[in-house]
Amino acid sequence: MSKTLVIAEISGGRLKKTTHSAITFAREAGFPFDILALGKGVGAAAEELRGFGAGAVLVADDALFANFVAEAFAPTVADVAKAGGYTVVAVTASSFGKDLSPRVAVRLGAGLAPDVSRVANQGGTLVYKRPIYAGNAIATMQVSTPVQVVSVRQSEFAAAAPSGGASAVSAVAASAAPNAARVQFVSFEEVKSERPELTEARVVVAGGRSLKSAENFKTVLEPLVDAFGAALGASRAAVDAGYVPNDLQVGQTGKVVAPGLYVAVGISGAIQHLAGMKNSKVIVAVNKDAEAPIFQVADYGLVADLFKAVPELTDAVKRARADR
Amino acid sequence: MKILVSLKRTADPDNANKVKVAPGGAKVVTDGLEPKVNPFDEYAVETALRLVENGKTRIAGDSVVVASFGPKEAATNIRQALAMGADSGLLYTTDDDSLDGDLVARALAKVVEAQKPDLVILGKQAVDGDSNQVAQELAELLGWPSATFAMSVDLAADKKTVTVGREVDGGVIKLKLTLPAVISVDLRIVGGKAVTNNVTPATHNYNDGPRFAPLPMIIKAKTKPIAEAPIASLGVETALKVKYTGFELPPARKAGIKVKDVGELVDRLRNEAKAL
Numbered sequence: 001m002s003k004t005l006v007i008a009e010i011s012g013g014r015l016k017k018t019t020h021s022a023i024t025f026a027r028e029a030g031f032p033f034d035i036l037a038l039g040k041g042v043g044a045a046a047e048e049l050r051g052f053g054a055g056a057v058l059v060a061d062d063a064l065f066a067n068f069v070a071e072a073f074a075p076t077v078a079d080v081a082k083a084g085g086y087t088v089v090a091v092t093a094s095s096f097g098k099d100l101s102p103r104v105a106v107r108l109g110a111g112l113a114p115d116v117s118r119v120a121n122q123g124g125t126l127v128y129k130r131p132i133y134a135g136n137a138i139a140t141m142q143v144s145t146p147v148q149v150v151s152v153r154q155s156e157f158a159a160a161a162p163s164g165g166a167s168a169v170s171a172v173a174a175s176a177a178p179n180a181a182r183v184q185f186v187s188f189e190e191v192k193s194e195r196p197e198l199t200e201a202r203v204v205v206a207g208g209r210s211l212k213s214a215e216n217f218k219t220v221l222e223p224l225v226d227a228f229g230a231a232l233g234a235s236r237a238a239v240d241a242g243y244v245p246n247d248l249q250v251g252q253t254g255k256v257v258a259p260g261l262y263v264a265v266g267i268s269g270a271i272q273h274l275a276g277m278k279n280s281k282v283i284v285a286v287n288k289d290a291e292a293p294i295f296q297v298a299d300y301g302l303v304a305d306l307f308k309a310v311p312e313l314t315d316a317v318k319r320a321r322a323d324r
Numbered sequence: 325m326k327i328l329v330s331l332k333r334t335a336d337p338d339n340a341n342k343v344k345v346a347p348g349g350a351k352v353v354t355d356g357l358e359p360k361v362n363p364f365d366e367y368a369v370e371t372a373l374r375l376v377e378n379g380k381t382r383i384a385g386d387s388v389v390v391a392s393f394g395p396k397e398a399a400t401n402i403r404q405a406l407a408m409g410a411d412s413g414l415l416y417t418t419d420d421d422s423l424d425g426d427l428v429a430r431a432l433a434k435v436v437e438a439q440k441p442d443l444v445i446l447g448k449q450a451v452d453g454d455s456n457q458v459a460q461e462l463a464e465l466l467g468w469p470s471a472t473f474a475m476s477v478d479l480a481a482d483k484k485t486v487t488v489g490r491e492v493d494g495g496v497i498k499l500k501l502t503l504p505a506v507i508s509v510d511l512r513i514v515g516g517k518a519v520t521n522n523v524t525p526a527t528h529n530y531n532d533g534p535r536f537a538p539l540p541m542i543i544k545a546k547t548k549p550i551a552e553a554p555i556a557s558l559g560v561e562t563a564l565k566v567k568y569t570g571f572e573l574p575p576a577r578k579a580g581i582k583v584k585d586v587g588e589l590v591d592r593l594r595n596e597a598k599a600l
Contacts, residue, residue, distance in 0.1 A: 071469060095492035099472050102460035111565030114455045132454050133340045137352050140570040182469040186498035246491055246512060253511060261599040271340050282599045299580040302589050312586040320590055320600050
């Protein structure tokens with residue numbers, strides 16, 4: 001009988017929202033599912049996971065999982081999957097899931113469906129869609145092995161809401177992780193922000209190289225970001241120029257986002273950037289180059305000097321939001 | 325120190341929006357797009373070269389070997405890596421359509437057994453399949469420590485460990501690996517100061533980005549060896565674990581409009597798109 005094991009992502013004891021997309025995937029796949037929470041001190045996160053309709057919440061609470069090292073996590077995930085007879089192992093394709101899922105696949109001799117955007121259960125067979133070529137083509141694929149591992153694109157699977165009920169919680173043992181012996185966790189330098197997370201925000205305001213400096217990101221763009229209550233994003237060019245930290249990059253190889261509103265400011269719209277945002281519901285582009293490729297995907301394009309338009313837009317958005 | 329780099333040729337990623345789908349969705353057609361070295365693999369070559377150099381000179385005894393899987397034409401792309409400074413190439417021939425990340429990882433594991441490198445460096449993903457799995461699978465198959473999505477690499481002076489900064493959601497994780505190990509590299513690894521080996525003086529400046537091959541190196545690369553053998557010679561099971569059944573183009577976004585000023589933009593966002 002088919003059943004799915006969802007791997008929760010927990011950081012510093014806190015359940016990450018990425019997990020909710022993997023739960024949505026499990027619901028759409030249509031098989032009964034359980035959730036596996038690995039970490040150190042994950043009691044609260046496990047409690048939170050009980051409300052999503054899983055048959056069980058399995059908890060591996062161990063010092064081995066205090067920090068994320070893939071070599072430490074993979075054996076336990078694979079062993080739990082094997083022991084429980086799971087046929088599908090699902091995790092969200094965050095940096096955590098992308099690092100972990102291929103290793104679990106190897107340990108299970110399973111085929112991997114990476115970064116899928118859709119799933120359909122066709123008479124018990126899972127058929128996936130996944131974007132390739134930076135989202136310029138969509139492949140349909142399935143996994144031929146008896147057990148399959150899937151990573152799911154967060155922006156394409158809406159965060160699951162709790163469905164009520166209280167799943168049973170049971171402890172599972174951590175497996176030996178000999179491959180972790182030659183990996184030493186040194187540090188996690190976290191970028192902290194008061195703003196919403198890029199992959200979870202309803203509005204994203206992103207800036208490009210045309211902002212010309214880190215200072216202009218702060219003084220020109222960030223007031224607009226905050227007027228919208230948005231997350232801040234950036235193009236690769238702006239990150240490479242050192243205007244903003246790496247983890248704000250939107251694109252094929254950065255974060256993939258699909259907010260209700262995406263405002264691209266001074267971003268020309270390279271293919272790699274479009275791959276990270278073109279599934280946003282409404283796209284606004286402000287750019288002084290009327291030929292910029294970003295206008296080809298924008299619902300509303302404003303050809304203007306951003307240094308003039310953005311402060312005006314900031315004031316207008318503040319007024320509009322104050323009226324609501 | 326011996327470093328193995330894997331390299332894939334991909335259709336020109338800067339024109340990926342020109343890919344087409346064959347009638348019936350049987351395959352993706354990249355006709356007219358120049359086959360280029362996958363950008364992340366080019367960064368892997370650059371990373372490897374920086375680790376075996378003392379500034380502009382090669383550390384005696386160190387080497388960089390480039391392995392690729394694909395059609396015979398992929399030799400052209402291996403040659404590009406040799407022109408950058410890699411020493412030799414290995415080409416395991418097969419059709420591109422007969423490959424996937426899982427098979428490449430299993431084949432690479434065999435190459436590693438034969439070549440016995442101290443480090444394997446890979447791009448974090450190929451920009452055609454966008455799968456992002458080979459480095460992780462290779463590490464697991466070998467039982468080697470690994471660090472994916474590297475934005476910085478620091479090789480210890482004794483060459484026994486490497487400290488890697490991994491670009492992850494919300495920040496940077498630093499891991500210290502005992503060699504031999506597997507590293508997959510991200511964009512930022514080609515920053516001027518991202519790769520250090522405790523031999524090249526801190527005052528040495530690398531340019532940002534992968535190096536351009538100067539003409540003498542391009543000529544020299546023609547004499548460097550590329551060993552060619554069918555992938556079957558590695559003794560791997562070539563059946564794939566996944567099956568691609570069709571391809572389509574993504575739905576086009578409907579054409580948008582240009583607004584005349586900020587006032588119109590806000591008005592439309594509020595009343596038309598209901599996005600305010």
